[in-house]
Amino acid sequence: MKLATYKDGSRDGQLVVVSRDLSTATFATGIATRLQQALDDWNFIAPQLQDVSVALNHHKARHAFPFDPRQCMAPLPRAFQWADGSAYLNHVELVRKARGAEMPESFHGDPLMYQGGSDDFLGPCDPVPFGDAAWGIDFEAEVCVVTGDVAMRASPEQALEGVRLVLLANDWSLRHLIPPELAKGFGFLQSKPSTAFSPVAVTPDELGDAWQGGRLHLPLTCTWNGRKVGHVDAGPEMSFHFGQLIAHLAKTRNVRAGTLVGSGTVSNADRTRGYACIAEKRALEMIEDGEAKTGFMQFGDVIRIEMKRDDHSVFGAIEQQVVECD
Amino acid sequence: MKLATYKDGSRDGQLVVVSRDLSTATFATGIATRLQQALDDWNFIAPQLQDVSVALNHHKARHAFPFDPRQCMAPLPRAFQWADGSAYLNHVELVRKARGAEMPESFHGDPLMYQGGSDDFLGPCDPVPFGDAAWGIDFEAEVCVVTGDVAMRASPEQALEGVRLVLLANDWSLRHLIPPELAKGFGFLQSKPSTAFSPVAVTPDELGDAWQGGRLHLPLTCTWNGRKVGHVDAGPEMSFHFGQLIAHLAKTRNVRAGTLVGSGTVSNADRTRGYACIAEKRALEMIEDGEAKTGFMQFGDVIRIEMKRDDHSVFGAIEQQVVECD
Numbered sequence: 001m002k003l004a005t006y007k008d009g010s011r012d013g014q015l016v017v018v019s020r021d022l023s024t025a026t027f028a029t030g031i032a033t034r035l036q037q038a039l040d041d042w043n044f045i046a047p048q049l050q051d052v053s054v055a056l057n058h059h060k061a062r063h064a065f066p067f068d069p070r071q072c073m074a075p076l077p078r079a080f081q082w083a084d085g086s087a088y089l090n091h092v093e094l095v096r097k098a099r100g101a102e103m104p105e106s107f108h109g110d111p112l113m114y115q116g117g118s119d120d121f122l123g124p125c126d127p128v129p130f131g132d133a134a135w136g137i138d139f140e141a142e143v144c145v146v147t148g149d150v151a152m153r154a155s156p157e158q159a160l161e162g163v164r165l166v167l168l169a170n171d172w173s174l175r176h177l178i179p180p181e182l183a184k185g186f187g188f189l190q191s192k193p194s195t196a197f198s199p200v201a202v203t204p205d206e207l208g209d210a211w212q213g214g215r216l217h218l219p220l221t222c223t224w225n226g227r228k229v230g231h232v233d234a235g236p237e238m239s240f241h242f243g244q245l246i247a248h249l250a251k252t253r254n255v256r257a258g259t260l261v262g263s264g265t266v267s268n269a270d271r272t273r274g275y276a277c278i279a280e281k282r283a284l285e286m287i288e289d290g291e292a293k294t295g296f297m298q299f300g301d302v303i304r305i306e307m308k309r310d311d312h313s314v315f316g317a318i319e320q321q322v323v324e325c326d
Numbered sequence: 327m328k329l330a331t332y333k334d335g336s337r338d339g340q341l342v343v344v345s346r347d348l349s350t351a352t353f354a355t356g357i358a359t360r361l362q363q364a365l366d367d368w369n370f371i372a373p374q375l376q377d378v379s380v381a382l383n384h385h386k387a388r389h390a391f392p393f394d395p396r397q398c399m400a401p402l403p404r405a406f407q408w409a410d411g412s413a414y415l416n417h418v419e420l421v422r423k424a425r426g427a428e429m430p431e432s433f434h435g436d437p438l439m440y441q442g443g444s445d446d447f448l449g450p451c452d453p454v455p456f457g458d459a460a461w462g463i464d465f466e467a468e469v470c471v472v473t474g475d476v477a478m479r480a481s482p483e484q485a486l487e488g489v490r491l492v493l494l495a496n497d498w499s500l501r502h503l504i505p506p507e508l509a510k511g512f513g514f515l516q517s518k519p520s521t522a523f524s525p526v527a528v529t530p531d532e533l534g535d536a537w538q539g540g541r542l543h544l545p546l547t548c549t550w551n552g553r554k555v556g557h558v559d560a561g562p563e564m565s566f567h568f569g570q571l572i573a574h575l576a577k578t579r580n581v582r583a584g585t586l587v588g589s590g591t592v593s594n595a596d597r598t599r600g601y602a603c604i605a606e607k608r609a610l611e612m613i614e615d616g617e618a619k620t621g622f623m624q625f626g627d628v629i630r631i632e633m634k635r636d637d638h639s640v641f642g643a644i645e646q647q648v649v650e651c652d
Contacts, residue, residue, distance in 0.1 A: 119406035187513015
């Protein structure tokens with residue numbers, strides 16, 4: 001099934017069930033009002049939402065209405081955890097190479113992951129306000145999952161069974177704030193502002209054989225100001241699958257229902273596939289030409305991130321404009 | 327007023343109002359069931375809770391019962407954000423000096439802060455399970471605050487007005503996991519397991535003149551296996567006050583209601599005051615004797631963290647035993 005959260009003026013919005021083709025939706029009235037509520041009690045609530053989903057897909061749902069992604073908040077407008085991996089080692093290697101650093105051999109066995117802020121996510125079509133265009137505004141197109149409860153010390157296989165939903169993320173990054181912030185040693189804080197998510201989150205069964213081995217084998221398209229800059233395959237080059245990423249997070253603590261875990265920027269070694277964040281394009285330019293030519297995003301710029309299967313949008317599109325703070 | 331969260335088998339527990347002397351409590355029935363709910367709608371709900379608090383302190387509350395901190399979850403058993411500063415520069419300087427590093431001059435103007443996990447907090451008297459005692463198990467006694475909504479780019483003064491509640495934290499740390507994790511460059515993840523909080527969170531007005539300039543001017547006592555190891559003043563040596571810490575967090579994004587912001591390990595330059603984390607004691611030993619003699623915590627060890635005013639416990643005590651994972 002496919003789930004979304006409609007804006008209703010509240011902090012957590014209203015849970016809606018969305019049809020497979022994203023054409024119609026219906027409120028999950030009488031079942032759950034918020035997505036976190038469904039995740040907290042998944043085994044009881046999910047089957048009821050699934051019944052609504054079946055009715056909706058057969059055009060038999062009562063009170064169905066046209067689905068409008070512009071009415072969406074992030075599926076979880078705020079969450080109790082957002083932990084973002086960096087599972088495409090091609091990306092990690094390129095970015096390091098551009099600054100003259102080697103990628104440690106250990107990175108092949110031990111995932112990179114950072115703890116992100118999760119109290120104020122952006123909806124898929126929300127404008128993205130920044131105080132200064134000189135901060136190096138960049139998108140990062142990612143796949144991510146929402147987990148149920150995963151116990152401390154879960155194996156990657158156990159952790160993978162904890163995946164409840166799959167969605168897309170735009171992990172906004174402020175590139176010029178990153179080097180000084182990471183130099184302080186405590187990871188990202190100001191350099192990773194609010195993250196945006198796709199209109200719809202889907203259960204793994206909706207993905208059929210595209211969801212295999214804890215990876216999503218579909219192409220992710222990034223379109224910057226109307227120009228397609230990336231069409232990268234999210235599947236085969238994801239060096240750590242989602243079960244491995246979740247297990248990494250669960251090594252020393254329980255991971256609780258509603259945790260979002262991201263893949264990191266999707267990246268392919270084949271350069272004709274383009275890029276899913278500007279930093280990677282700039283890294284390639286540095287390596288090849290000695291200088292980065294592509295600038296970061298400016299106020300007014302629009303980024304669109306979408307994943308299609310058989311020409312149908314799976315999660316709906318993230319489409320956001322960068323704006324200047326009031 | 328003083329607020330706590332009682333265990334009731336649910337993820338978020340039951341909000342209770344606690345008397346000033348911590349002797350009695352009453353459920354906030356009919357007002358709010360969860361603390362996050364009160365924080366989401368503070369201006370409407372807080373005055374109602376305050377009325378209950380007044381009645382309770384005058385022994386006029388209906389259905390009051392003896393308050394038992396062992397029944398408490400963390401005041402927010404899970405939160406949408408936990409960002410922990412490192413505001414006592416004496417601590418930062420000592421730890422760096424012990425490993426032969428200078429503290430950058432910029433640290434005097436730019437707070438250190440890390441984004442922590444917030445999906446699975448520990449109650450004040452909950453056992454603390456770890457997989458391996460060789461990880462270097464350490465406590466960190468801190469003051470922290472819960473905020474309301476604070477807008478992006480708030481000034482330190484505006485941010486300070488966003489403080490809703492004050493409480494204590496024990497920011498459990500796995501010291502031997504920290505160096506390799508920080509070396510990866512993305513901050514803490516596995517090395518910072520679930521954090522514990524004091525039984526009670528209090529509104530700033532409860533603190534009287536001990537709450538001044540965004541700092542809490544009271545001594546924090548740490549007792550390790552029955553031996554008092556620290557009695558540190560949380561006030562004057564806090565180099566950045568809570569308004570500055572919250573404003574740092576809000577530079578590039580909104581900070582939403584229910585965010586927890588920590589002070590970092592409380593630390594005094596006067597060494598006779600002792601320590602609020604073992605790492606600092608070990609740093610002093612390294613500097614003075616060339617080797618760290620004090621070991622980290624072992625399974626079975628107990629740490630008690632408490633803050634008193636006129637010999638009365640303000641927040642109740644955090645008292646936790648380290649145990650081995652099942």
